[in-house]
Amino acid sequence: MTDFWLYFTLGLQHVLDIHAYDHVLFLLALTVPYLFKDWRNVLVLVTVFTVGHTAALMLSVYGVLTIKAEFVEFLIPITILTTALYNIFAASKKAAKSGNINFLAITTLFFGIIHGLGFSNYFKVLVAGGDSKFAPLLEFALGIEAAQIIVVMFTLILAFICQEFLRVQKRDWILVLSAFVAGVVIPMIIESPIW
Structure with missing residues (x-):
């Protein structure tokens, strides 16, 4: 149990690490178009992201897939920026409907794989001495899922407060937060060692 x-x-x-906020930024961008009534869609997307993240860790831990850390560290902010830009364009065209869930789920799965690869080298070292690698992967995945639900709930509560009490329009909420996320990750992309 320990x-x-x-x-x-x-x-x-x-x-939830304050110094590695890329995961939170991605979840914020992923969640911002939704309201509490859309909780099923958000849960599907978050779980699909966890599945992709865990699959990447599994492939790495078992030696099936290895990728250079610099390349992945460049791709992670690209996934965040892509999600934020999608929100901006979808909100501008009033297309941010929950009907796009299949496209979003496939994209989120792929982005989860990329994010999982970003942590794979560290995780591989962490479980290298253990007898079982599968149990730690599942336990880690459960921790990720729980933390993601915390971030999503916080975002949905904040959206509810802003939209219901402060009368912020949903479109404005999506545009402002997505632009904020984009503004935070663009310097991460520019400062990437890949250049």
């Missing part, structure tokens, strides 16, 4: 809490907590910290 190992469960170790890896579960590591998953929580991986998402």
